[in-house]
Every structure is written in structure tokens, then in C-alpha cells.
Amino acid sequence: MERSKKYLTGLGNQYYRATYKSMGFTSDDLARPVIGIANSWSESVPGHFNLRQVAQRVRDGIYRAGGTPVEFGVIGGCDGMANGHVGMHYILPHRELIANSIESMAQINQFDALVLLGSCDKIVPGMLMAAARLDIPCIVLPGGPMEGGKVFDGRESDQTSSTEAYGMLSAGKITEEEYVSLEDTACPGCGSCSYLGTANTMCSLSEALGMTLPDASLAPATSARRLALAEETGIRIMELVEKEITSRKIITNGSIRNAIKACMAMSGSTNAVMHLIAVAHEAELDIDVLAEFDALSRTTPQIAKMNPSCNYNVIDFFKDGGVMRMMQNLTREHLDYDQMTVTAHTIGENIASHKYLYPDTGRTIRTLDNPFGFTGGVAVLRGNLAANTGITKPGAFDKSLHHFQGEAICFDSEEDAEEAILAGKVRDGHVVVIRYEGPKGGPGMREMYKAMKYLYGRGLSKTTALITDGRFSGTNNGCFVGHISPEASEGGTIALVRDGDRIAIDVEERSLNVLVNDEELAARKAAWKAPAPKFTRGWLSLYCKLAGSGAEGAVMDMKKLENL
Structure with a gap:
């Protein structure tokens, strides 16, 4: 039986029918x-x-x-x-x-x-x-x-073009007039x-x-x-x-x-x-x-x-x-x-x-005998920096970045990283580390969209990398690894990284490691203290207590209620 019939049929269910009829529904509608x-x-x-x-x-x-x-x-x-x-x-x-x-x-x-x-x-x-x-x-x-906007930087623009352009403006690569013009044309x-x-x-x-x-x-x-x-x-x-x-x-x-x-x-x-x-x-x-x-x-x-x-x-x-x-x-x-x-x-x-409406140009879709790449465009990395998982998107960045080793520059929030990038403090060879932005620690696993766009705008997208326990927007490109788990607020290794540490990203080997020995990491872990929750009232105060890890879909883990 249809679910609705259980309460919309029968003499004793007049209440429900009358309620619907108060909004103009008819007996025929309710049948x-x-x-x-x-x-x-x-x-x-x-x-x-x-x-x-x-x-x-x-x-x-x-x-x-x-x-x-x-x-x-x-x-x-x-x-x-x-x-x-x-x-x-x-x-x-x-x-x-x-x-x-x-x-x-x-x-x-x-x-x-x-x-x-x-x-x-x-x-x-x-x-x-x-x-x-x-x-x-x-x-x-x-x-x-939506349709693409006016051509900017070699492609049809969108709202992310504005963020890239702001990085270009801060680096003196475009004029303020060029930057402002995108506001009315990027999203038609x-x-x-x-x-x-x-x-x-x-x-x-x-x-x-x-x-x-x-x-x-x-x-x-x-x-x-x-x-x-x-x-x-x-x-x-x-x-x-x-x-x-x-x-x-x-x-x-x-x-x-x-x-x-x-x-x-x-x-x-x-x-x-x-x-x-x-x-x-x-x-x-x-x-x-x-x-x-x-x-x-x-x-x-x-x-x-x-x-x-x-x-x-x-x-x-x-x-x-x-x-x-x-x-x-x-x-x-x-x-x-x-x-x-x-x-x-x-x-x-x-x-x-299926009937296709338009002819196949081959510009965006190829066949198995002529792929854009022989492996998938999304990869799972693991290592001492990501014991459970780190997620990257090699299909969106240059293959020269599939093996990247650089010097860590660490930030405990998205905003601090963005300010440093725009101020020119991030340089070629840096691995930007943004932490305490995971499901629990963020809370809400914020996207590092702006940070990546600013790196692109300042001409650093092929000479730097970014890792985080937060997430990325699907529009981001460049060498990045997100969803790092365990996250920093749970004492994951990403919390222990210090400025100047060497970090190695290897997409082909599916690995992500900080090149620091186990004894030193153990000493840092012993000295680490979990930060206080950022939200203590409202919906997010509950979410940060119940949020599961990124490796588990960041769904709310009701088992954690037992420990509250």
C-alpha cells in the first residue's frame, strides 16, 4: 500500500484530509x-x-x-x-x-x-x-x-577568476581596471x-x-x-x-x-x-x-x-x-x-x-584507447602525515608536481595562510600547511579555495604545494592534498609539523610524509596539547563533538554521544 493511503483513506482519517483541503487540495488529489x-x-x-x-x-x-x-x-x-x-x-x-x-x-x-x-x-x-x-x-x-563568462587568463571566466585575479592584482600582474571588470562579466x-x-x-x-x-x-x-x-x-x-x-x-x-x-x-x-x-x-x-x-x-x-x-x-x-x-x-x-x-x-x-543532441567533438571526452591519463584523476595518499588518508587530484595539476618535496610553512588557520600568501611570505619551494581545519577542529572542514587561488594568482601554482586537514573546492588546481586524517585537533601528525620541516608528496607512490624521524615526532606528540573548541554554543558546538573523520565521510558519529 502507498504510504499516504494509510492516513488519507478511511472514515477515521478525516482530520488529515481536512488539513490538506484547507490548502485547496481536492478529494481527487488526495486519492x-x-x-x-x-x-x-x-x-x-x-x-x-x-x-x-x-x-x-x-x-x-x-x-x-x-x-x-x-x-x-x-x-x-x-x-x-x-x-x-x-x-x-x-x-x-x-x-x-x-x-x-x-x-x-x-x-x-x-x-x-x-x-x-x-x-x-x-x-x-x-x-x-x-x-x-x-x-x-x-x-x-x-x-x-551556468554559462561561462568573458574570456580571462585564457579561458571563459567564472567567479573563481575574480579570486585568481585578486592574487594577480596583489602581485602587480594586472591593473585594477582589469580586475574590477570581472565583477559584471564573470557570471552571465x-x-x-x-x-x-x-x-x-x-x-x-x-x-x-x-x-x-x-x-x-x-x-x-x-x-x-x-x-x-x-x-x-x-x-x-x-x-x-x-x-x-x-x-x-x-x-x-x-x-x-x-x-x-x-x-x-x-x-x-x-x-x-x-x-x-x-x-x-x-x-x-x-x-x-x-x-x-x-x-x-x-x-x-x-x-x-x-x-x-x-x-x-x-x-x-x-x-x-x-x-x-x-x-x-x-x-x-x-x-x-x-x-x-x-x-x-x-x-x-x-x-x-540514448540520443545525443550534439555532435561529438572529442574535446572533453575521449575513448579508452586515447585517454587523457591511464589512471584516475583522484588519488588516495598515505604516510606518516596521513595515516588514515589524504586525498589529492592529480588530474587537475601538472605532472611535474606528481613528485614534490619542499619546506613546510605552517598556519593554524585558513585566514593566517591567506594573509601570508598575499603578503608574499610564501615562496617557491614551500609546502603550505594549513591545519586545525578538519571536521572536528575547524569545525566543518573548511575549503582552502582562496589560498590555492591566491597561490595561482601570484604565479606559485607550479612551484609550491599545499596540504591540509580541511578540504578543497573542485575548482582548485595545483599540487594539493586535503582530507588529511587523523586531523590536527585529534593529534594527527599534521599538528606536529614545524616550519622548515621537509615534506614529500609522491602521487605515483601514493605517499605523503614529513621527513622527520619517529623519535622526534614522538617527542613533539608528547608536548602537544589539544586546542579548545572554537564553538561552545549553537549548532556547531554539537557538530564538532560528533563529527567523524574525513576518512569516514565526516558524518556525525552518534556513538560519540555516549562520551558526552
Whole structure:
């Protein structure tokens, strides 16, 4: 029986029907399956600004296919707006709030299914977590990427160009007039960021998982195709209800592996590692996602490339065939084509029937016999600096940096590092160490986006490296390692590094080490004291007590409640 029927039918359930009818619903509406639309529209997130129009077309599709749409709001913060200030502490934690709020609304109202509307960095993962947790029919529908802006520094600009340009301005490489001109031209319209950041990575991986309709992850935000796919999503959710295809029939060990391989093949954001760990956790799967990333990075070729790995944008990738062509080119040799999807067909069936809208240019997607790289674009590093894990993205930086050894220059916060970079204190050969920014110590595992962009702007992206227990934006390039675990606030080795120590990064050997002997590190550890929590009230005071490590997806560990 449909969930909604349990409380919308029968003489004794008049209360619920009367409540719905107070908002204009009819008896006919309430006799249909009730489909929740979780809409994260707001005027503060460009990737979500078009979701009102998208939601209406979803509503049309649901009603056309025999269901009753019931829309509700979901919070969703923009990583870009939070970067470089206290707001970034809230970005990763609010992934949990998104999942919790969707779970709450779905259970309070006993929706028969959900369409989840979101585009951006933590919103899509939070929605996937909720879908996996609830195990009812669900489809994720992003709002689509934005177009690129005017050409700057050899490529179409975006908002990150402004940050790079500020570094250039501080180094005297451009004029103030050139810098200011980007403000009105870098972002020509709404949509998720035009590059392959975490937002477009997770939208793409939702399609690779089978949780988003073919092409619906990356059709442009302002295109007619976006609206047509929205209506089709409304129709398809009704088919999933009829066929009882729930989220956990789609989110499986096999589909998680497909998503990992897709991430490798396109050199997606390093944040995908923790998000897929979290989704698998909510689906109660037994797959070791981190181990799979490590193993599959060595055997999955990189066959897709876009900004920040090259000058082509995500919309160029979409027009070349997008996720569907990339998965077709990976072939059964690398993907499990038998995994179920929200079309009620398998990935293999979707690929066989797919119609491409544009000719294949080969600029952003290649075949297995001519890859951009023979190993994946994301790698897991370990060593005395990262006993559990460190995550890097070799697909986004020059191969000359795959072996890097340099002198540590240490900072205990993101802000201190950024100030030093702009002041010229970071020089060629430095390894910038930014610590106490992990899930617990940050709290919230802030992104070191600005620091990397400032290094790029000052001409240091090929002569320096940066390591952190925090995270990176998907747009970052240069030699970086994030997600270092154990984090500094837990006494990880990154807390013990001192200015002048030598640090060795070796992507091919998958290693990250500080070249200090064990006896000296043990002496430093004995003298180390854990810092006081940065937040002692409000939501973040709870999060920093319960946050798991980056190696475990930074999900809230309820077992820690026993020790509070």
C-alpha cells in the first residue's frame, strides 16, 4: 500500500484530509499518490535560482502521470558565498541538516516518493543521503550549470577568476581596471558554477549512480532542455512508485563503484570521496568506499577533462555527450551496466537507447584507447602525515608536481595562510600547511579555495604545494592534498609539523610524509596539547563533538554521544 493511503483513506482519517483541503487540495488529489518535492530554491544560491521554474515543470509531470505534488522548502548554502569567513564552518555540517530535514518532512507527511531539487556542493550529497536513508522512490534533479563568462587568463571566466585575479592584482600582474571588470562579466547567468567543482561533480555522480535521469545532471540551467527534463522527472517518479523501485534498489555497492569510476574518469572534485562514503553509510552498504577509491584510481583511465583541468567548461562537456557518453566510452570493461536507475531501466539500457543532441567533438571526452591519463584523476595518499588518508587530484595539476618535496610553512588557520600568501611570505619551494581545519577542529572542514587561488594568482601554482586537514573546492588546481586524517585537533601528525620541516608528496607512490624521524615526532606528540573548541554554543558546538573523520565521510558519529 502507498504510504499516504494509510492516513488519507478511511472514515477515521478525516482530520488529515481536512488539513490538506484547507490548502485547496481536492478529494481527487488526495486519492492519488502524494509526491513530495524537496525544493532548495533561494535567492542566495545561483545554482538554485531557477528551481521555482524547474519545480513547476516537475509538478506538471507528476500531475500529468496521476500523482499529487506537494512542495516544501529545504535550506541550501552556497560554498562560494561562505568561502574565506566564518560561514564556511557551517557548509559541510549543513549537509547533515539537509538530510535530516528531508527525512523529517518525508516521515511527517508519509510521502509516497520524493523529487529532490538541488544543484550545489553539499545540497546534492545531503539529498542523496536522505534518499538512501528513507528508501522510498526518489529522483534527484539538479538545476543545471551556468554559462561561462568573458574570456580571462585564457579561458571563459567564472567567479573563481575574480579570486585568481585578486592574487594577480596583489602581485602587480594586472591593473585594477582589469580586475574590477570581472565583477559584471564573470557570471552571465544563474546555474551551478560553470567549472567541474563539487557541485557539478556530485550532479554528474548522481547520474552515474542512477539517481538522476540521463542528461538531467548537466543540461544548462537556462535551457529549454532543463525544463523538459524536469517534466520528464515528474512523470518518471510516478513510474518508480508503480514499480516499487526505491532508492536502495538503485544505490548499491555496484552503483557506488560506478560513481567512483565516473569520478576518476572525469577527475572530479576530491569532496566526492567523503560524500560517497556518507551516501553508502546512509544506505547501510558494506562497501569500503575509501579502499575502492584507492584501488580504482590505479585502474580507471581519465577520459574526460574540463575546467579546472583544461579551458573547456561543463557545458562543453554536456554538449560532447556528458555523463552518458563518458559512461558509454568507459564500456562494460569498467562499469557495471546492469545497475538499475530511476528510468526503471539499467545503465546499459539507458546507454543503448540514448540520443545525443550534439555532435561529438572529442574535446572533453575521449575513448579508452586515447585517454587523457591511464589512471584516475583522484588519488588516495598515505604516510606518516596521513595515516588514515589524504586525498589529492592529480588530474587537475601538472605532472611535474606528481613528485614534490619542499619546506613546510605552517598556519593554524585558513585566514593566517591567506594573509601570508598575499603578503608574499610564501615562496617557491614551500609546502603550505594549513591545519586545525578538519571536521572536528575547524569545525566543518573548511575549503582552502582562496589560498590555492591566491597561490595561482601570484604565479606559485607550479612551484609550491599545499596540504591540509580541511578540504578543497573542485575548482582548485595545483599540487594539493586535503582530507588529511587523523586531523590536527585529534593529534594527527599534521599538528606536529614545524616550519622548515621537509615534506614529500609522491602521487605515483601514493605517499605523503614529513621527513622527520619517529623519535622526534614522538617527542613533539608528547608536548602537544589539544586546542579548545572554537564553538561552545549553537549548532556547531554539537557538530564538532560528533563529527567523524574525513576518512569516514565526516558524518556525525552518534556513538560519540555516549562520551558526552
